[in-house]
Amino acid sequence: MRFNFCLAFFLLTVFCSSALAENFTKGDITVESPWVQKSDTGEKRAEGFALIHNGGFNADRLVSITSDISDHVVIHETIKQYGKVKMQKLKEPLTIEPNGYLELKPGDYHFMFFNCQDELRDGEFVPAVLHFEKNGDVKINFAIEIKDDKPDNP
Template sequence: MTKAFIRSALRLAAPALLAATLVSTPALAQDGKTVGDITVSGVWTRATPPNAKAGGGFAVIENKGASDDRLVSADSDVAESTELHEMTVNDGVMKMREMTDGIAVPANGTLELKPGSYHVMFMGLKAPLKQGELVPVTLTFEKAGSVTLDFKVERIGARGPAQGKDGHSGMTGGGMKKMDGMGQGNMDHSMTGHGTKSN
């Protein structure tokens, strides 16, 4: 009776376990896509508050080629428009600018899209980004071409993907706001705008 019960339970559980594996596989497979000499990995974004109009996307882009390339555009259906931006903070003033000519990816080098620096900007979000979702984003390079990846949505205020090296993803607080300039929940994009005085 006990063995029969265990066999029956395993038969019922097996499809659920298989489904869970299949659901998680696409997110894992997205880490490390290559097009030409370019490899894109560590892709993620942050969850946004309900009324947020914008959000940021981040990634590590490695150029294994002998010549420079450029990230020239980004595109995603989650927003009215998707742009490449740079954020800087000078004398406590936060400034954002669109990189209309793209962003250089040096030969045999790495470009990091990260909070407080270069990033993908989702303008005019059609719906809030929710933790755990996957956001399809197409990155286009001048020489290598285009690659589409699923950016995993991390918690509001995250400083990196959940599997990040520093182990501090998801941390929030005033100190973090000053360190990365992004604030909590994409504050630079959705709540304050360009050229805003930081706290």
């Protein structure tokens, strides 16, 4: 039990990088500190991240995501294969175990927003709806964070 608490505390501190990010709860599901960043490929895409907690006694599945800012949004997985990194759309919903966490983070599972219609501005928000199998729709706002292109070491 202590390990779960420590793990949850660690994950929360990782995902609380934005002071503007909020938590969103419906039923047993809490979406913690969702944030989005513009893709560094130069295309009109963005990547979204969050920590999702299922506080219930039954597993639930994250089925899909929708947002008015994008033509379509999919749940992606980053895969390393043959020395290369690629992203692919998930074929099956992601399961969140009872009292478990699902972490969507850079380099792993994430939301991919395609053909974003508006310019993403630091400090603003992207509204979206996460669709869960058992807990239904959870309306959230992703805090927009713009990458700092400056290197860490001058």
